[in-house]
Amino acid sequence: MKTIWRLLGYLRPYLGWLILSNVAMLGLVVMSFAIPWLTRYVIDVAIIAEQSALLLPLSLGVIGAGILHGGMFFVRRYSSAIIGQRVIYDLRNELYRHLHALPFSFYDRSKTGEIMSRVTQDVETMRRFLAFGLVNLVRSVVMSVGILFFLLFINWRLTLVVLITVPPLVMTIRAFATQVRPMYRRVQEELAGLTAVLQENIAGLRVIRSFAQEELEVEKFVEQHQRYLAHNLRTIRRWSFFFPLMNMITAMGTVIILWYGGSEVIRGNMTLGWLVAFNQYLALLLGPLRMLGWLVNLTERASASATRVFELLDTRSDILEISNPIRMPTARGDVQFSNVHFAYDSGGDSVLRGISFHARPGETVALLGATGSGKSTVVNLIPRFYDPNRGRVLIDGRDVRRFAIEDIRRNVGIVMQETFLFSAPIAENIAYGRPEATMEEVEAAARAAQIHDFIMGLPQGYDTVVGERGVGLSGGQKQRVAIARALLLNPPILILDDSTSSVDVETEHLIQRALAHVMRGRTSFVIAQRLSSVREADQILVLDQGRIVQRGTHRSLIRQEGIYREIHLLQSGDASSISEEVYRRARTKALEVGGKEAR
Amino acid sequence: MHHMHGGHDSERKPFNARMFMRLMRYLSPYRWWLVGSLSALVIAAAAAQAGPYLFGMAIDRFINPAESAQVLTMQERLSGLGFYAILFIASLVITWLAEYGETYCMSWAAQNGIFDLRQGLFRHLQRLGLKWYDSRPAGVIMSRVTNDVQTLDELLSAGLTTVLGDLVRLGVIVAVMLTMNARLALASFITVPPLMLMAFYFRPRILQAHREVRTRVAEINANLQESISGVRVTKSFAREEENFAAFDLRNRGNFDATVAAEFLMSIFQPGVMFIGALGTAVVLWFGGSMILRESIFGMQVGTLGPGTLAAFLVYVQRFNHPLQNLSNFYTQMQSAMAASEKIFAVMDTEPEVQDAPGAITLPAIRGAVEFREVDFAYDGEHLVLEQANLSVASGQTVALVGHTGAGKSTMINLLCRFYDPVAGQVLVDGHDLREVTTYSLRAQLGIVLQDTFLFSGSVRENIAYGRPEATEAEIVEAAENVNAHAFIERLPEGYDTPVGERGGNLSVGERQLISFARALLRDPGILILDEATSSVDAYTEILIQRALDVLLHDRTAFIIAHRLSTIRNADLIVVVKDGRIVQRGTHDELIASGGHYAELYGAQFDAESGPRG
Known part of the structure; x- marks a missing residue:
């Protein structure tokens, strides 16, 4: 309930619209009363009492009421749509901004799909509630309560008798909700399952074909397809039982009006006009009542959705800027770590345990170590994607926490391990x-990253759309675009995280050449699995746990006993020359590493 | 920054009899279910129209009998009323059971037919070569088996019966009204042209507007998806503000599209209701004049009981739904035609790599290539x-x-x-x-x-x-x-x-x-x-x-x-x-x-x- 109030708080800027909408709603309810009332008047007074002069004016009155009703309806529906849509517009923008304020650690914990479902499906549920649910909820309550009292006033006996259809109607609606809705969900799940089988079938096409396992795939599909069919038919059977049943119970009210109300007319306790009008009022009473079930459900779902969305909005970033941060247009590029400790979850395993080093402007620092040794973490602390738990990270001799975050990031260029390109032209x-x-700057960056020629070879050159919804680039091409992207910032500090991992020999060669060129004059941090890419570094840091x-x-490391020399040995020898001892060690080491990486 | 390819909503194609018949062939193994469904449909549509008729008859014969009629005692009137009420109940129960049977039989036929179709499509996909797959994005292939089949499912299991039911319903309503009182019936039909106009003018536009909204929502979602996937890049390049602006643009586009669609709905719905009120007014005035034996425009319009008038008040409101459905059906049929065309195009594609006639089984490979x-x-x-x-x-x-x-x-x-x-x-x-x-x-x-x-x-x-x-x-x-x-x-x-x-x-x-x-x-x-x-x-x-x-x-x-x-x-x-x-x-x-x-x-x-x- 608190959530719903908070959601309603978003309506505050649109109070004027809200009032308009509700006034129109009240007018609408009054007009809904008017038409049956006029009908009754025509029958009782103009027709039965034969005051024929009233017939035409009253009929015109019905048309007038119809016009007013229509006008009110328009105002109510349109204004509430605007309100709901405005609120959702505001909420979406707020969410979008908030998502960008959240720190990396949040994205480490959350799955994209989960965040997506909050910002899309949950927001959509809230929109439906605000645009239709809320206003209809109020209308349904006002309408049914109003009509109920009105009918009780006209003929309380008939009203009470008609009301006996309400409990079975409510029961049926509830049964429908509790039985059919879960079945629908189940059908949706089975359909999603079928889509998943299909998706896998297409994605795994080459494997399937090369193993000649088409029949196995058909079996998988048939199995899931049959489950879907069975659930679907079961659900339809239940639905087609309940839905007409609800209609029948609703119509039973008319039978009661005819039977009991008719006998009241025969006995002279009620007029014929009221009998006919009663039937029309009954529809106005039961309509909102039938809708109420749906509305209550929508409200509940909107409340659950709002809880999830607000939870997201209430997540605070732990990377905050101090007030009055130091501005730094261009850094010199001096980077220092002083006894830095770090853990991704507070209380969890320490990933960094007392890292200290000093990179002077223009130096190249290579970080080396097995997966999980902490290399990527070290470089993630430089642009302040995370803050250390203990110790300090300094740029140009000052703690990074004292700078404006935007300034740090503009001074640090990063080529990440997993290259992400946006669905947009390469330029x-x-x-x-x-x-x-x-455009000249863009091309210069692309040239420096050795990707210009490739881009020019594309049919639309720099206008070629890449990314998820564009032309697929190979891993090496993507990486070079990412390098160009980082270079264009002309950052004094450059970070290259595993930037040559998934490319073939020729491409690696190209990238190496690109890098050698661009690292000149910058403080560079290079993370690589292969020794070939780190040999020229001014400092090599070997990390372990x-x-x-x-x-x-x-030169110095190759002469020392230790990991570096071991890796050197492993990488320079070919498979057949590796001793049994190194092989055995590889087996145990690889196990540790694999375990860390995947789980 | 983010480029969108709009949500691909179902295309539409004109009716194609051959394609339709090919689609119908998938139902032919289940034809007895279809026959059952259609019989139930006729019963349901007819039985559902009995209510207002019985209501009106009960009024004119027992509740408010004409003065000229045979004089009945109160007890006779009450039991006569009871008899009609029981008939009414019977008609409701029949409607319920017939609707149940109709929907169930139709779904059985349609679901099984669609099952066979999808199964055939999937099997065929297993035969098609890599060349075929290479030239199409996975999403497009997926949507053949999911969305397009779903479109046909909707047509077969709901669209066809709805439209047949509506035609029968309209026919029965018109027939009953004409039998009860031909002149009043003709007068009441005055609401049909504006209703049709509303339905056939607004419905397609509303559907179009909703498609537009879905496209805009898809754009927002695509932008969000990409923004979330790329958030680390955005943050490391300190590019948040530009992204906000791009998102705001899409958010606003969605707002505008939704409000435009809502505007149409906000006119259409009360418009239809107004025509309903118009129908009421016409029946009251015309019917009332008949009862009072007044002349309209100097013409005598004949005689009528108030019960018939009450029945007409209900019937005149019953044109709306079937007409709305009919206007939807046209679009639905067009979408289904486009879907069938795409599905059958896949099924008609011959795999480019096929076993030659008389191909032999390759003996155990020794390995020379x-x-x-x-x-x-x-x-x-x-x-x-x-x-x-x-x-x-x-x-x-x-x-x-x-x-x-x-x-x-x-x-x-x-x-x-x-x-x-x-x-x-x-x-x-x-x-x-x-x-x-x-x-x-x-x-x-x-x-x-x-x-x-x-x-x-x-x-x-x-x-x-x-x-x-x-x-x-x-x-x-x-x-x-x-x-x-x-x-x-x-x-x-x-x-x-x-x-x-x-x-x-x-x-x-x-x-x-x-x-x-x-x-x-x-x-x-x-x-x-x-x-x-x-x-x-x-x-x-x-x-x-x-x-x-x-x-x-x-x-x-x-x-x-x-x-x-x-x-x-x-x-x-x-x-x-x-x-x-x-x-x-x-x-x-x-x-x-x-x-x-x-x-x-x-x-x-x-x-x-x-x-x-």
């Missing part, structure tokens, strides 16, 4: 961090 | 492979190297007979692949793809994918041989651990090892391997290399190679460039002879002062 993707960049276990240059 | 002057073009025009000649002896490991797009994958696709060559022959053990059955060929191949695809199911099921009948011992042995057993044992449920969608909960290296086990368990006559480029850490790399040794041992293998060690160990290196085989030989020979290979890999060796692992 826009490269200019992502600097939308105002000129969150600690720096070795540091130095390639 | 030959490409004889092979030309190939995916589009039938631009050759991507030209005059490829290659002869591989049984048991050899062949490494295919060259730039992306040089034609390596094409050679492998031809060997698997995913495609047929444009000219020339591909032979296995001397058999032209076009002369053997596809099944007997592929059943003997083992293929490991670069992007490891695992199916949802357990680890065990995935390893046994190519040989579902394999025993537990065989599965474990295969896993052990490729170094996968140890980590599988450590998974929460061992071999029964469910593998998520595309193997998401396993690491890249683990997935590769499982796909090795899958290929090994099949013990293929020829192994085809598209080596993964994604790097794994040094230790896992060693395990993969060892597994490879096991996999390659003693069988013909074609490898699109990326690891230098794999290339170096190959018996034969084939260098492909621009669709031609430019060099072949061993590593040492090729380095010695210079040329493309030495260019590609020599540079690599120099740079690294030794081969990479």
